[in-house]
Amino acid sequence: MPISIALGKPLIGAVLARLSARGQTRRVVDMGPGAGTYADLFRGLTPDATWCAVEVWGPYVEKYGLQDKYDQVIVADVRYLDFIKLGPSDVMLFGDMLEHMSANEARDVLARAAMKSRFMALSIPIGQWPQDEIEGNPFEVHVEDDLSHADIQDIVPDLCGGQAMVNDQGQGLGVYFAATNPADRDTLAAAVVEAEDLIASATSDGLNAVAVDFLDPDAKAAFRDRIAASVMA
Ligand SMILES: C[S@@+](CC[C@H](N)C(=O)[O-])C[C@H]1O[C@@H](n2cnc3c(N)ncnc32)[C@H](O)[C@@H]1O
Numbered sequence: 001m002p003i004s005i006a007l008g009k010p011l012i013g014a015v016l017a018r019l020s021a022r023g024q025t026r027r028v029v030d031m032g033p034g035a036g037t038y039a040d041l042f043r044g045l046t047p048d049a050t051w052c053a054v055e056v057w058g059p060y061v062e063k064y065g066l067q068d069k070y071d072q073v074i075v076a077d078v079r080y081l082d083f084i085k086l087g088p089s090d091v092m093l094f095g096d097m098l099e100h101m102s103a104n105e106a107r108d109v110l111a112r113a114a115m116k117s118r119f120m121a122l123s124i125p126i127g128q129w130p131q132d133e134i135e136g137n138p139f140e141v142h143v144e145d146d147l148s149h150a151d152i153q154d155i156v157p158d159l160c161g162g163q164a165m166v167n168d169q170g171q172g173l174g175v176y177f178a179a180t181n182p183a184d185r186d187t188l189a190a191a192v193v194e195a196e197d198l199i200a201s202a203t204s205d206g207l208n209a210v211a212v213d214f215l216d217p218d219a220k221a222a223f224r225d226r227i228a229a230s231v232m233a
Contacts, residue, residue, distance in 0.1 A: 001134060002034025002060055004096035004123065006212040006223065007165055008175035009041060010202070012093070012121050014195030014231040015177060015188075017045040019091065019119065024187065025049045027089040029117065031078050032097030034060060036069040037214045041224045043069075045231065052089070054078055057137045077139075079105050083116045092117040098155070099125055099144045106144075106155050110178075114157060119188050120178045124152050126164055127171030149174055160185045161192030195231070202230035 019025045025046040030038050033053040043051060052072040060066065066073045074086070079101060092113050098106040113120065125142075126149055134140035147155075149164040158178045166172030179188045199207065204226045213219045 001215060002057075002064070002137070002140070003037050003214040004034075005173060006209045006214075007173045008123050008163070009223075010199050010207045010227050010230065011163065011175050011195055012038075012095075012123065013042050013045055013227040014198045015121060015191050016042050016091065017231040018191035018194045018198075019188070020046040020048065022187065022191070023048070024118070025090050027052065027087075028091045028093065029054060029086065029089045030070070030093045030095070031113075032056070032095065032100070033066060033070070034095075035064040035214060036066050037220065038093055038095050039069040040214075040220055041227060044224070044228055049090075052086075054081060054086070056139045059135070059137070078109055081109075081112075083112045086116060089117045091119045091121060094120065094122040094124075096123050096125065098122065099129070099142050099147060100139055101143050103144055103147075103151065103155050107157075110155070110157060114178070114180045118179060118181065118184045120156075120176075122156060122162075122174075122176045122178070124174050124176070125172075126152070126166050126174050127169065129171070152176065158185065160189045163196075198231050204230055 028049045029052045031054050033055050050071040053070040054074045056077045058075045128146050130145045131142040156176050158180045162176035164174040177192050179185045206226045212223045
């Protein structure tokens with residue numbers, strides 16, 4: 001399924017909300033949106049933003065109604081994307097999509113992305129997560145299916161915050177934030193600290209859910225509302 005686990009999403013939402021409160025989220029680009037879960041969960045946290053999606057698998061656009069969820073939808077492989085044509089953005093989201101290419105390709109994509117986006121938020125599986133094609137989409141295969149936290153630190157440039165959440169077997173997920181410009185790094189690092197505090201002090205147990213059925217509109221809406229209630233406080 002073109003969705004990912006719930007773990008780490010409240011932190012990404014909280015960082016977006018903190019950046020939005022500073023007027024720093026006018027354009028958000030969601031790389032590999034799949035079913036559009038990030039737009040469904042987070043658009044309400046960034047009221048001033050326009051959202052653009054870059055999805056390689058054309059059939060998802062109609063199947064998941066991406067034109068209704070995003071202001072702009074581009075069907076393209078991010079590895080071959082012309083970032084100059086894409087234009088500047090404040091935030092680029094890479095939600096569980098960089099493992100769908102080789103580590104070297106991911107490095108190259110991030111280096112080019114960093115020239116056009118001030119902030120990046122990434123979610124990447126840690127440990128063994130093999131995955132095959134889904135719904136006939138060959139881009140759903142996990143090309144890198146056993147990344148460690150150290151591997152990811154080596155792939156993502158200019159990290160300025162994040163968390164690796166892994167179980168006893170070393171399997172889990174990392175959420176990372178990066179920016180290149182020194183002033184942007186300070187802004188993002190401050191937003192991440194504030195976001196971590198918001199999540200730590202949130203009272204809703206549901207925020208710590210590992211799995212939410214994001215293809216169930218009611219479950220997704222309930223999770224969205226829980227995040228909003230916690231991070232807009
Ligand atoms: C596991 S899904 C994640 C979906 C969504 N970001 C989420 O976390 O719910 C991975 C998505 O990335 C897309 N994808 C994979 N490789 C891509 C590439 N090179 N360029 C653009 N999209 C890609 C897939 O088609 C799929 O929609």
